[in-house]
Amino acid sequence: MSTIAENIAKLGERIREAAQASQRDFARIGLLAVSKTKPASAIREAHAAGLRDFGENYLQEALGKQAELTDLPLIWHFIGPIQSNKTKAIAEHFDWVHSVDRLKIAQRLAEQRPAGLPPLNICLQVNVSGEASKSGCAPEELPALAAAVAQLPNLRLRGLMAIPEPTDDINAQHQAFATVRDLRSRLALPDLDTLSMGMSHDLEAAIAEGATWVRIGTALFGARNYAQSEGGQPTS
């Protein structure tokens, strides 16, 4: 078994145990493989070991890998900060966008989603860590943003995404993820079935609080070497 296949098996166990501990259905929790800075060959290996959903943060890097992997039936998720001049390529080349945090970006994605493709799945990124994080809309702004995005054509608003400030304090992890869950439940919109939250170090707490996608990089592909990637340091 390759290291990646072994890691996927271990992650499956972690997710299964976390689901069991909180009496949740394991099948409702998706493993999103975060492949930023990793080569197409690593994605190929993860796909061979059973994964289908891949998350990328940097557009140019993602487009390069997509071009190398057209023979595989992969589902691509954009999870990084979005500049306006990148929306067209994102609308054309991805199935999900987890990091929408302002209306202008959602409007551009809606206008630029090609007619022949199904609606683009959207999560609104919410900032539950205050000043500790720059990305994500403020919780107070979320209801208006969600109501506006839900009206846009060619998009399907699925739920919320969050990247809480990293902490080893388990209670703080639970509190941040519970805040995201409560924000979603207070939105007066039907069909919000998604909570994209939890990464390598805090997926257990996220699952306990209702995560439906855990976004996993390090625990799946190993540590990242940013010197080799486009775009320098990530914001998360």
Ligand SMILES: *Cc1c(COP(=O)(O)O)cnc(C)c1O
């Ligand atoms: C890099 C990244 C991840 C994966 O983080 P790990 O700690 O390596 O699992 C998840 N979500 C986002 C938005 C990221 O940028």
